[in-house]
Amino acid sequence: MTGQSLAVEESTTLSPELSGDVLALAVRAGRHDGVKPLSEQTVLQARRLPDDVTTPTSTHLVVRDPETGAVAAYGHVDEGDPGAPSAELVVDPDHRRRGIGGLLLDHVLRRWPQARLWSHGDLQDARRLYSSRNLTVVRELWQxxxxxxxxxxxxxxxxxxxxxxxxxxxxxxxxxxxxxxxxxxxxxxxxxxxxxxxxxxxxxxxxxxxxxxxxxxxxxxxxxxxxxxxxxxxxxxxxxxxxxxxxxxxxxxxxxxxxxxxxxxxxxxxxxxxxxxxxxxxxxxxxxxxxxxxxxxxxxxxxxxxxxxxxxxxxxxxx
Structure with missing residues (x-):
């Protein structure tokens, strides 16, 4: 897989099949990292069928493996607050260390420069990625x-x-x-x-x-x-x-x-x-x-x- 062959797909809704693939990816990542990569709200948005979305406030981002077509990474941008959209990113454990996280993050920052990105569990890999783009912590949520x-x-x-x-x-x-x-x-x-x-x-x-x-x-x-x-x-x-x-x-x-x-x-x-x-x-x-x-x-x-x-x-x- 090469960086040049990767692309970020955008949509305001997910088909039932793609929704299942995205949520399965999130489960795999959660088991690997020991923390759920997506918030409850994002999971619920990913589950919504196209007919259930009347006023889209979410943008779904998908990166596929160009060889297999499998979902390699997923991003979600919530534009409910236009001045400060929030986002979450997750890369399949089997597709990490290939630049996909950086590709997805750069896409978000180009499209939504004011985006605020969650890192659930404050994992080291996420900390390293966001710091590489000069992003800093603006909020903490304690459990x-x-x-x-x-x-x-x-x-x-x-x-x-x-x-x-x-x-x-x-x-x-x-x-x-x-x-x-x-x-x-x-x-x-x-x-x-x-x-x-x-x-x-x-x-x-x-x-x-x-x-x-x-x-x-x-x-x-x-x-x-x-x-x-x-x-x-x-x-x-x-x-x-x-x-x-x-x-x-x-x-x-x-x-x-x-x-x-x-x-x-x-x-x-x-x-x-x-x-x-x-x-x-x-x-x-x-x-x-x-x-x-x-x-x-x-x-x-x-x-x-x-x-x-x-x-x-x-x-x-x-x-």
């Missing part, structure tokens, strides 16, 4: 974890909510729009979470791990929304998946309406979710938090969480 069993199952047996607030499970088919509005308010300044759409939510509801009983909604029984229902004040969406050593629970998303901040709801709903995960028999809880969010990290440290892994984001022009 933190804590045990939920044995001597570490030190969660309160009861969690009290402020007067007038009550917790219940998410109601599928009823809560979607109200939750999306709350999520947008709670994460108005967040690069990814605040842009979640109805299609993004539907993608996650279709996943095997989705459980409305673990999607805890706190509502204000003294106030109503435009539909005359109790107003959502906060939520804790938990996630449980099977891992190599048993089930792992995730503090998937915790959000509080800005109008209800300052009442300790973030800590309260986090505890409610952790108690739910423990009741499900989960042995370990994980979460993701931005490395510069000192207040949240301090709260999670108090709850027994410690950093276990890190993802970093690279970009050009950063000091």
């Amino acid at each position: 933190m974890s804590r045990p939920l069993e044995g001597e570490w199952s030190d969660l309160p047996e009861e969690v009290e909510l402020p007067e007038g607030l009550a917790v219940r499970p998410f109601r599928v088919g009823q809560d979607e729009e109200a939750w999306l509005e709350l999520n947008a308010r709670a994460f108005a300044t967040h690069a990814e979470q605040g842009r979640m759409t109805r299609a993004d939510l539907a993608d996650r509801q279709a996943e095997p791990w989705f459980d409305p009983q673990g999607f805890l909604v706190v509502e204000d029984t003294t106030a109503t929304d435009a539909d005359g229902r109790a107003r959502m004040a906060a939520f804790h969406w938990t996630k449980v998946e099977s891992g190599p050593s048993g089930s792992v629970g995730e503090v998937y998303v915790v959000g509080v309406d800005p109008n209800y901040q300052g009442r300790g709801l973030g800590l309260t709903v986090t505890l409610l979710g952790l108690r739910h995960l423990r009741a499900r028999g989960v042995g370990t809880a994980t979460l993701y938090v931005d490395g510069d969010n000192a207040a949240a990290i301090a709260t999670y440290h108090r709850l027994g969480f410690e950093r276990m892994a890190i993802d970093v984001m690279y970009a050009a022009g950063a000091a």
Whole structure:
């Protein structure tokens, strides 16, 4: 295989066959590197059938082996934020050390000079590649974890909510729009979470791990929304998946309406979710938090969480 014979294909959708090839490549790379190379959002975008994409915000990049036609590398560019598109790249383990990663990265930087590129696990090969193009780290995303069993199952047996607030499970088919509005308010300044759409939510509801009983909604029984229902004040969406050593629970998303901040709801709903995960028999809880969010990290440290892994984001022009 020679660099001259390689080309980068661009498309806004993937055929079912190509989607399968891309996701299989990601699985192989994840097993080889010990970390998943693509975010959940990218995987869901890669799975979407062409008929399901109404307003494309993603560009899929594919590099094929010119001799076999097999997918040798994949890139994804999310243009949901036009001023700072985010990207992820992955090269099949069997096609590395051949310049394919550099080819793909150079293509992204030519097309999207402001792109911010994720390196999941901050792997040495990725660090070397991005540094060779003078890219620097502009964001860190910590993965933190804590045990939920044995001597570490030190969660309160009861969690009290402020007067007038009550917790219940998410109601599928009823809560979607109200939750999306709350999520947008709670994460108005967040690069990814605040842009979640109805299609993004539907993608996650279709996943095997989705459980409305673990999607805890706190509502204000003294106030109503435009539909005359109790107003959502906060939520804790938990996630449980099977891992190599048993089930792992995730503090998937915790959000509080800005109008209800300052009442300790973030800590309260986090505890409610952790108690739910423990009741499900989960042995370990994980979460993701931005490395510069000192207040949240301090709260999670108090709850027994410690950093276990890190993802970093690279970009050009950063000091």
